Ligand SMILES: Cc1cc2nc3c(=O)[nH]c(=O)nc-3n(C[C@H](O)[C@H](O)[C@H](O)COP(=O)(O)OP(=O)(O)OC[C@H]3O[C@@H](n4cnc5c(N)ncnc54)[C@H](O)[C@@H]3O)c2cc1C
């Protein structure tokens with residue numbers, strides 16, 4: 061059964077303008093629509109009336125690219141756990157619902173337009189050290205170093221991060237610790253990542269701080285909001301790695 | 314136009330080694346003098362940009378997403394092939410080569426495919442070294458699964474997120490080069506034109522998608538890695554941003570477009586459920602390892618699937634292809650599903666899907682094992698359809714998925730425009746008329762990590778010492794003007810219908826006339842209806858907002874405009890090819906058992922189309938395909 065809803069959407073012309081909520085009524089919403097398809101429908105209606113469409117990031121619509129990033133009724137990616145905005149379906153809502161839609165709110169993610177934000181700070185954190193320095197052609201046979209299944213599964217769980225930024229949006233301190241810890245965990249568990257292990261963590265954390273992300277005060281909101289259910293144990297691991305890196309650099313200097 | 318494939322001579326196993334020795338080199342000091350433009354950051358672009366920068370070239374890299382990590386390669390699920398033979402099940406470079414040529418229905422270039430199979434093994438090594446967490450067994454060694462069109466297990470995977478993990482590997486290598494200052498990265502930039510000077514590719518024109526500014530970029534070579542074009546069908550498994558624009562504008566600047574009608578329709582996708590739908594979600598081919606495809610034997614059977622007893626089910630793939638069963642290649646599986654539905658055996662309310670059933674697998678391995686193998690796919694299915702696939706079989710139907718066609722390239726991956734290289738899904742090279750599962754990731758990474766770093770030298774070495782061209786050259790001004798004019802034209806129409814609506818209509822024509830099966834009559838009709846719809850597009854399109862800001866409607870309109878022109882070329886190509894092969898199935902040309910019937914005598918060539926101007930028909934150039942190693946036979950998977 062199709063139904064009608066009211067949307068309160070954050071509209072902001074550009075980084076340099078102030079934004080505000082604008083209200084829209086939308087009829088004939090099908091429960092089988094995805095949340096983004098619902099917004100597509102709104103956009104078609106706006107465009108046909110010659111009004112500016114609502115800008116939002118999206119691409120794969122399968123929960124893997126990390127582009128979609130909506131703050132829905134006060135929750136990053138909306139009410140379903142372990143689900144990105146693009147995988148949220150309208151059957152989760154009902155006739156008469158009022159739905160607030162905002163961009164990620166965090167100082168390091170400035171609004172580009174409407175619901176689109178700038179997450180390039182995440183790229184810069186990875187550029188600081190979120191890699192293994194191995195040039196093309198320098199690799200040994202893939203089976204030369206066996207890696208126990210438990211270990212490799214653990215590395216995979218952390219590597220599943222899609223870099224959407226929900227963890228930051230959920231955190232009252234706008235901390236990026238879950239994001240950074242996921243990469244640090246993946247590369248510190250795998251033997252291939254060991255040579256740069258401590259250098260990596262110290263560089264990544266330092267850029268994270270420079271970009272203006274806040275401290276982690278153990279609220280756990282990041283874990284609850286993460287669409288890939290990345291665990292906050294990774295943050296503990298990051299802290300341990302970071303301490304060791306400090307100790308090591310103290311001894312070597 | 315001359316098509317020189319530049320295939321090295323000598324025995325097939327030695328060609329690549331010999332070629333690597335024969336190509337000209339650029340010494341390290343000189344590499345720094347070259348600026349290379351890489352468009353795209355998927356597996357092909359990400360790996361190419363990183364590897365070229367590692368060698369010392371100055372690289373500028375572009376993508377349309379907000380971060381290079383979000384290229385559509387990220388969505389690949391199932392896996393990547395490599396002839397490692399870790400399973401000791403008889404795999405070899407030669408077998409991977411053979412399977413790929415056969416799987417492509419004998420419409421690819423042997424030498425390229427052989428090289429691809431050779432390089433496959435290096436890819437896995439490289440990725441593991443980067444920290445890609447491939448699936449492993451309890452002994453800590455890499456695990457494999459099987460994919461369609463093969464009888465060995467050679468597919469490496471990282472749960473159902475192989476593309477993500479491989480892309481993050483390439484992205485990390487790229488990030489490292491960005492931090493070292495060897496790559497300038499331009500996210501949210503769309504290439505809208507190729508700039509040529511004296512017939513050579515010398516740069517591109519981009520639009521900054523955030524503020525709309527039109528910018529020229531000059532380089533000594535341009536490497537296009539902009540992905541595939543099956544979004545021409547509107548509904549497909551591709552991401553919303555996938556488009557043909559970069560390739561198309563290159564085509565209009567002289568790059569031949571090869572085999573545009575070779576598109577892959579993937580057998581296991583979620584069926585269309587309503588008009589609001591924006592994409593068709595893929596259910597990885599890996600599911601066919603354990604899932605069984607069936608329909609009820611009785612057309613009128615209205616029972617729920619679980620109530621239909623074994624002997625009243627038709628496992629039609631197992632019945633028709635006992636040797637390969639559910640693991641026949643994609644084109645074969647898709648057509649078989651279409652046939653069952655066309656004949657009235659489809660299931661679901663509209664009878665337009667077939668079952669993919671895991672009941673046996675769950676019984677055999679236990680729910681837990683099935684969950685470990687396919688959990689994320691099952692969850693995705695459940696979310697979209699609100700049905701539990703552990704309890705009821707999935708309902709699936711074929712959907713547009715991959716483009717085997719693309720810009721024509723020679724053995725060096727260079728197009729017919731000197732200095733313009735094309736990698737990954739954007740080129741036409743290795744998959745003939747049908748791609749085998751898990752081979753696109755392999756090709757994208759082979760092209761980017763291991764082919765282009767060698768072959769680009771051959772071209773660059775020639776331009777050493779020649780005058781550098783910069784963006785003050787008149788060709789760049791012309792390019793900017795052309796781009797601006799095109800955008801203004803779209804913005805000034807001020808009609809009533811959105812680009813999305815036109816796209817949907819175009820997609821319907823393409824799907825009905827040039828989709829899973831094609832017929833001369835339908836194709837001829839499409840050659841009239843597409844231009845008609847395009848005329849309406851240019852008189853009744855509406856775009857809100859301006860060109861000087863982030864404007865997603867404008868982006869979409871530009872891409873749809875190019876899809877119209879590509880669509881027409883696809884139809885022309887399909888009409889020209891009076892045979893059936895791989896994904897190109899002409900109803901007039903089929904065997905008694907409804908299999909594709911090739912005509913090797915007349916169509917054993919790659920069709921490379923050449924742009925001849927706005928008002929002229931494109932010209933057809935033929936690259937004859939010669940088969941020295943693989944015997945041309947009617948494909949059989951029985
Ligand atoms: C759902 C799905 C699952 C798949 N699963 C598998 C699998 O399991 N195994 C397998 O082998 N293959 C699989 N494939 C196929 C495979 O993923 C793709 O063919 C491959 O990843 C394409 O890589 P690419 O680098 O050529 O292009 P893409 O990854 O599509 O990258 C294109 C790049 O070009 C950029 N770009 C495009 N146009 C422009 C422009 N005009 N200006 C600037 N930049 C531009 C984009 O931003 C992007 O960075 C799958 C495909 C899909 C859709």
Ligand code: FES
Nearest residue numbers: 119121126128146
């Ligand atoms: S659109 Fe890709 S994760 Fe949502």
